[in-house]
Amino acid sequence: MPRCINCWIAIPITQQYLYNATDMDLEIISVLEDWIARQVIDEDYLCQECVNLLILETNNSERQFGHDSVCVCCGISIARRTGRRSHQLNYGDAEWIYTANIISPLEMPANARACNACWQRAHRQPPPAESGLFVISTARTDNEDNLQEPNPIISGSSSIVDSTMWSLPVLPAQTLKMFSESQL
Template identity: 25%
Template sequence: MSDRDRVTRIMCINCNICVNTLRRYRALELNIRVTTLLCSWVYPQIITEDDYVCEACRDLAMISVNHSLQEISGIDDQQPGPSHRGHASVCVLCGCSILQRQSDRILRDNPTDLHQLMYTLIENRVAPRQVTETDKVCHPCWLRTQREARRTHDVNRPQSTIEEPSTADEPILAGVQSCVSNEEVRHAPNGLTLPDYRRAANNNNRCVFKDCNSTTLHGISDKLRAVVLSNHNYYIPKLARVCSEHLSSNLWETLYYSANSLDTFTADQVQHVFSFIKVNTTMDFENILEMDDRVFEYWIGFTKEKFNSILEEVPRINETRKGCLGLAALLMKMRTGDSDERIATLVQVPRRTLENSIDKIRKILCPKTWEFTS
């Protein structure tokens, strides 16, 4: 097991920020008045000997206590009040700062069944802490929870009495095949409605993302369609286009919940899906010229030209064994937040090999930071 796997995240009991690399204090070793106030802030949580507070929350509590002492003789009669957090923009799951990161609000109006299941999963993880309207999670945690919710939803879904046989060549449409037959698709009067899949409008005049008015539109390859459908249960029709900005962003999962997404499919669209489910989306970063440009940018966040420029600027990467793979895997991890195991599966290498490659690239790119954290 690597050092990274053994690290235990230590969270501030009050604001929930990860304090592994921040100055922290044991909550019960602070001044009794400060500890008492912290207990009221985090109620109904109970502070134990293993709980810490960050410096910002400690300072806030001390300021509040000093202010109270100036007005009244003590704080014995102080009633539990709303939480005062030293760090307001924090992921409630992993404790990272989301001040300058993409994040997702947990509580939403008119949630779907999948989103309600995600909320339940998050609520169970942070219990006894209560989820509030202002709570958010970072985007990687959101994607991980979304995948877990979908797996749970698939396991709990009642099985049809007649199931279509599945094959290894049809992983993307496993859910579709168990719900509908070709005969049903052909004779559906108003199109076929799939409960767990949605699609974009078949329109080549606008970007598939809602309220986007960009005129710089690009076609979408079948390989990218296959990846988006597999990861997000979202189908992009033949004529659909995406703008340059959204093509490079990592917001594909938002399309499913977008107000302009549709849940009805025509026979032609279902046949189109069957035409590209066997498309090879293997990611061979040792031979990136053979990879689809759109799929490459989807996973890495950079174009091939930008990726190659990094290799040219840091020649040590190419001189390192599997250096190109390590750089690609590191960028994938930063972009998606996926686990090493999932990324290893995507690039078809053993997890240990992947972790070693990522560690080598980290040492090359951030040698001083690596020495500090090792």
């Protein structure tokens, strides 16, 4: 199901007005590209509300949204739901990483929210290992006897990180020896 490139709402194929962003006037495309901070491509669609806003606001440079509250994962409107039924996705959280993998190659917006169903699915599952998008590892000191909690590191040059690897913290040699002896 296509999504509106401006407000992320899911647009049913059967909807009477499904607008391809590249079919718009050059002036409208220019405003849209300013709003979404990238070039418009053939796979980009617009909902009726965003097309109306673009037509009305071609002279205004402030970005407008046709739908204010949309689940970034499934595209349903969460405007009428209470605060407990939608969740803010914060950069670097497990839910954010899982959702970024799901919607890839689209980028996560700064104000990303998820409906309760999508947030619970993301909360229960780690990011898919086969996606190859994220690196999450732990930083350790050279001294293995230091039992401080490892610091999670999320690395990458863009909003989506480069490859997937979940690693467990390295246990001190003494603990490993005790564990292996207890298994005998």
